[in-house]
Amino acid sequence: MSAAALPANKRRRMMVTPEGLALPITIASRGSRAGALIIDVIIIIAGLIAFNLLVRWIAGGLLDGTVLDVEAAPRGAQEFLQILLVIAGFVTWYGYFLVQELGPRGATFGKRLVGIRIAARSGGRLAAEAVIARNLLRDIELFYPLVFILAMLIGATMGEDLGTLAWAATAWFALFLLLPFFNREALRAGDIIAGTWVVETPRTRLAKTLSTQGAAAASGASDVTGMRYAFGEAELSVYGEKELQTLERMLRESSPEALATVHAAICRKIGWDPGAGDERAFLEAFYGQLRAKLEGEMRFGKRKADKFS
Amino acid sequence: MKAPVLSAWFGRGAVAAPPDIASAALRSDRFRLEREGDWRRLESIVARMERGGLKRIADDDLLALPALYRTAASSLSVARETSLDAATLAYLEGLVQRAWFQVYGPPKGFAAWLRDFVLGGWSRAVRAIWLDICITLFVMVAGAIVGWLLVARDEAWYYRLVPGGLADTRVPGASREELLATLATEESAVGLSTFAANLFSNNSAVCILAFALGFAFGIPSLLLMVHNMAMLGAILWLFSGQGLTLELSAWLSVHGTTEIFGILLSGAAGLHIGRSMAFPGTRPVLVAAAEAGQRGAVVMVGVVIMMIVAALLEAFPRQLVDGTGSRFLIGGMMLAFWLAYFFLYRPRRAGPEQA
Numbered sequence: 001m002s003a004a005a006l007p008a009n010k011r012r013r014m015m016v017t018p019e020g021l022a023l024p025i026t027i028a029s030r031g032s033r034a035g036a037l038i039i040d041v042i043i044i045i046a047g048l049i050a051f052n053l054l055v056r057w058i059a060g061g062l063l064d065g066t067v068l069d070v071e072a073a074p075r076g077a078q079e080f081l082q083i084l085l086v087i088a089g090f091v092t093w094y095g096y097f098l099v100q101e102l103g104p105r106g107a108t109f110g111k112r113l114v115g116i117r118i119a120a121r122s123g124g125r126l127a128a129e130a131v132i133a134r135n136l137l138r139d140i141e142l143f144y145p146l147v148f149i150l151a152m153l154i155g156a157t158m159g160e161d162l163g164t165l166a167w168a169a170t171a172w173f174a175l176f177l178l179l180p181f182f183n184r185e186a187l188r189a190g191d192i193i194a195g196t197w198v199v200e201t202p203r204t205r206l207a208k209t210l211s212t213q214g215a216a217a218a219s220g221a222s223d224v225t226g227m228r229y230a231f232g233e234a235e236l237s238v239y240g241e242k243e244l245q246t247l248e249r250m251l252r253e254s255s256p257e258a259l260a261t262v263h264a265a266i267c268r269k270i271g272w273d274p275g276a277g278d279e280r281a282f283l284e285a286f287y288g289q290l291r292a293k294l295e296g297e298m299r300f301g302k303r304k305a306d307k308f309s
Numbered sequence: 310m311k312a313p314v315l316s317a318w319f320g321r322g323a324v325a326a327p328p329d330i331a332s333a334a335l336r337s338d339r340f341r342l343e344r345e346g347d348w349r350r351l352e353s354i355v356a357r358m359e360r361g362g363l364k365r366i367a368d369d370d371l372l373a374l375p376a377l378y379r380t381a382a383s384s385l386s387v388a389r390e391t392s393l394d395a396a397t398l399a400y401l402e403g404l405v406q407r408a409w410f411q412v413y414g415p416p417k418g419f420a421a422w423l424r425d426f427v428l429g430g431w432s433r434a435v436r437a438i439w440l441d442i443c444i445t446l447f448v449m450v451a452g453a454i455v456g457w458l459l460v461a462r463d464e465a466w467y468y469r470l471v472p473g474g475l476a477d478t479r480v481p482g483a484s485r486e487e488l489l490a491t492l493a494t495e496e497s498a499v500g501l502s503t504f505a506a507n508l509f510s511n512n513s514a515v516c517i518l519a520f521a522l523g524f525a526f527g528i529p530s531l532l533l534m535v536h537n538m539a540m541l542g543a544i545l546w547l548f549s550g551q552g553l554t555l556e557l558s559a560w561l562s563v564h565g566t567t568e569i570f571g572i573l574l575s576g577a578a579g580l581h582i583g584r585s586m587a588f589p590g591t592r593p594v595l596v597a598a599a600e601a602g603q604r605g606a607v608v609m610v611g612v613v614i615m616m617i618v619a620a621l622l623e624a625f626p627r628q629l630v631d632g633t634g635s636r637f638l639i640g641g642m643m644l645a646f647w648l649a650y651f652f653l654y655r656p657r658r659a660g661p662e663q664a
Contacts, residue, residue, distance in 0.1 A: 018413070021382050023406050090513070102419050104411060105359050117410070121599070125413050128422040130599070133606035139514075140521030172525075189524050193582060194606070195599025202403030206348065207396035209338045245395040252396065288334055291393050295337050299391060 013185075015123045026200040028116040030186050033198055037142075039110030044096050051088055055081055097135045102128055107201070115203065118196050121185075130194040137190035145173035207252055210287060229285035235270040236293045242306035244294060247287050251280075259283055337392035344384050351377040352404055358411045378408045426610065429656040434607035436652065441577040441584060445534060449573060452535035456542025470543040479544065485551040492553075492560045509620035512568065516575035516612045520605060523579020526587045530579035537572065559633040562640025564623035570647055571615035578605035578612075615647075 011027040059081055100108045106126060107117040118134070120126045152170050180186045185197055250262055259279045266286060267274035275282075294304060354370050354377070385401040392398065435442070459466040464481045471479070479491055522529035548557040582601045589597035626639050 017382070017405075017409055019379065019382050021386060021405070023409065024402060025406060086509075090509075099419055102422070104414055106410060106414065119410065120413075121595070127603060128419070129603035129606045132610060133602040136517055136606060136609055137521045137524070140518060140524075144518075189521075192595060192598050193524060193602030195596070195603065202406050204396075204400045204403035206345070206352075206400045209341060209397075210394070241393055244393055248395055291337075292335055294393055295335065295391060298393070 015119075017123055025119070027185055028114075028198040028200050030180055032114045032116055032200075033180075033186070036108065036110035036114045036116060039113055040096065040108050043109060044092055048089060048092055051092075052085060055085060094135065097138070098131060101131045101135070111198075112201075115201050116198050117201050119199050121191075121195050121197050126196065130196050132194075134190035134194035134196050137188075137193055141176040141179065141189045145177040148173050149177075210248065210251060210284070229282055229289075231270070231286060231289050233293075235272075236290050238269055238307060239290060240304040240306040240309060241294060244287070244290055247283065247290075251283060251287060256280070337388070337394060340384075340387070340391065341394070341397050344380065347377055347380050348384070348401070348404060351381055351408055355404075355407050355411050359407070374408075375412065378405070378412050381405050381408060426607065429654070430607060431611045432651045432654050434604050435574065435611070437604055438577050438581045438608065441581040442573065445531070445573055445577040445580055448531050449534050449538045449569075449576070452538030453542035453545070455535065456539030457546045458542075459539070460543045460546045467543050467547065470540050479547060481547060481550075483547075483551075485553065488548055488551055488553055489556065492556055509616055512571075512620065513613050513616045516571060516616060517609065519572065519575045520579045520582075520609050520612075523576075523582040523605070524586075525583065527580035527583025530576045530583065534572070534576045556633055559636035559640070562644075563626050563630070563636050564619045564640075566640045566644035567615055567622060567647065568619035570644070571612045571619060574608055574615070575612045578608040581605050618643075 011029065012024055013027060014022045015025050016022050059078075097108055101118055105112060105117060106119065111117055118126065118131070120130065149170055152166060176189060179192075180188045185191075187197060191197055247262065250259060254262075256279065260276075263279040263282055264274045266272075266283070297304070350370075350373070354366060354374055357366055381401065382405050385398075385405050388394075388398055388401060456470055460470065460481075467481050479488065519530050519533050522533060545554065545557065548554060582598060582605050585597040585601035586594055592600075622639070622643070626636075630636055630639065
């Protein structure tokens with residue numbers, strides 16, 4: 001596992017919008033892009049086969065046994081159907097990617113499914129020309145190499161003499177195929193030409209405000225004991241922003257058992273005597289007051305990144 | 310961790326009413342609660358745009374979109390400096406990014422783009438790569454001459470340059486009558502449309518290959534051009550040996566003026582990319598490649614259209630129209646049309662902005 005296993009923060013980039021706002025975006029992993037492509041190709045092939053079968057079913061045996069038979073040259077309706085199949089293949093192959101990526105989602109069905117989309121590298125508009133350019137190159141950098149290398153491998157196992165030129169061509173095609181592995185942005189040749197990249201689509205939902213609920217609220221008191229926790233300056237200076245946000249995540253997501261552990265750890269650190277049964281209220285109050293303190297200092301330009309600083 | 314995909318697809322349920330602003334203990338949370346309504350409205354507009362394009366969105370929503378986008382963007386800047394609520398920050402970053410994709414998304418759909426393309430965009434792109442067209446033309450002519458000279462020196466080259474089928478009579482040593490027969494017309498149009506469809510599919514694939522190979526500094530594109538034109542040179546040599554140059558040219562010109570022009574353009578588009586990557590000037594290489602690639606892509610869409618025309622010409626008029634004069638007439642008309650369309654047709658740009 002090389003690329004797909006890269007931690008998410010190695011794929012983080014800053015993109016500056018035309019308003020001058022720096023937005024963090026995450027470059028799609030190579031694994032998810034490969035997955036999206038496989039889904040798309042399966043859809044296209046299945047669609048073409050279904051269309052083919054449908055035409056044959058409608059035609060009712062009209063097309064039987066005429067393929068590449070010079071003597072029985074196709075006539076009339078039969079000829080029309082054959083043309084229809086050729087054109088449908090061409091249009092589907094290029095149209096599938098083009099029309100969907102030009103749409104408002106900027107993603108094919110496969111990309112949507114794995115949660116990625118294309119975007120302009122410059123942070124500006126995604127031009128139609130860019131979408132076309134990146135799709136024109138897909139054949140040359142992906143399918144020709146795959147077919148060619150497969151043919152070479154089969155030839156090599158059959159014991160054919162391949163010659164230097166064939167190996168040079170294989171190396172050349174392999175270079176195209178593996179290009180995404182040679183740059184940090186995972187750009188394929190089509191992305192380089194078009195000035196695009198593939199990024200993850202954000203799907204965050206707005207979480208609840210923590211300072212309006214439970215013991216973190218202004219009038220916050222514990223539901224269980226009815227008491228209010230108040231922490232002193234010294235107790236709140238133990239932790240920094242990193243710990244605060246870890247605590248926030250725990251409060252939003254974790255189970256009571258995990259909260260009990262955190263509760264014990266914090267009590268040990270600030271020298272309180274850990275009780276039991278009221279962990280959540282304690283943590284909410286601690287979170288609320290720690291955040292109030294840190295944000296207050298933040299407004300004066302003083303930041304404390306973590307407990308070590 | 311990312312939220313599970315399925316919940317994003319199905320979980321568009323009711324949104325809980327935001328709590329009372331005054332109840333929030335923290336200033337940053339009050340800030341959030343005051344603006345949350347705008348954010349949610351923006352989110353719902355963006356979600357509708359992602360799903361169904363612009364048509365399903367009410368006018369006042371659409372008018373509010375830029376303002377809402379800027380509100381969210383400015384909220385994000387403020388929140389980054391005043392709030393330590395990681396969940397809200399992540400939500401805002403995601404929301405602004407989604408809205409940004411919509412506000413700065415593809416400026417027009419495929420149909421609108423196509424109209425702009427036919428009415429001027431295509432010829433503009435062709436004129437923009439004039440230098441590459443000249444270079445490619447030179448290389449192609451040189452390739453044809455090389456093919457001719459090689460075969461003239463040694464006939465064995467013919468078999469290397471021209472891949473022939475078993476029944477092909479177009480080989481060195483063929484008689485004048487045999488060669489003339491290959492230029493004759495078919496008796497009927499039967500089977501020709503299938504032939505045209507296959508030709509089109511095949512030729513477009515070759516052109517896209519020529520374009521895509523330009524990525525390697527344009528050299529493979531030029532090699533492909535030389536190879537194709539050397540084949541043409543060899544065939545020319547064969548027919549001229551029997552005094553049939555004029556007849557062959559007429560036969561070729563019917564579709565060749567369109568097809569070879571298309572191949573020329575695709576080679577030039579490939580070379581354009583290769584050249585701008587090799588000599589990017591003051592721009593970064595990736596920026597230069599992207600600019601050239603987008604220009605080349607426009608030319609290539611045009612090439613695909615030219616290949617459709619060429620395949621139709623190759624299948625029908627070439628096989629059905631007889632006589633050197635009328636064949637030249639068709640070919641010449643096509644060439645004149647393309648030249649006029651690319652270099653004389655210069656409409657003014659439609660919109661104020663051109664992406």
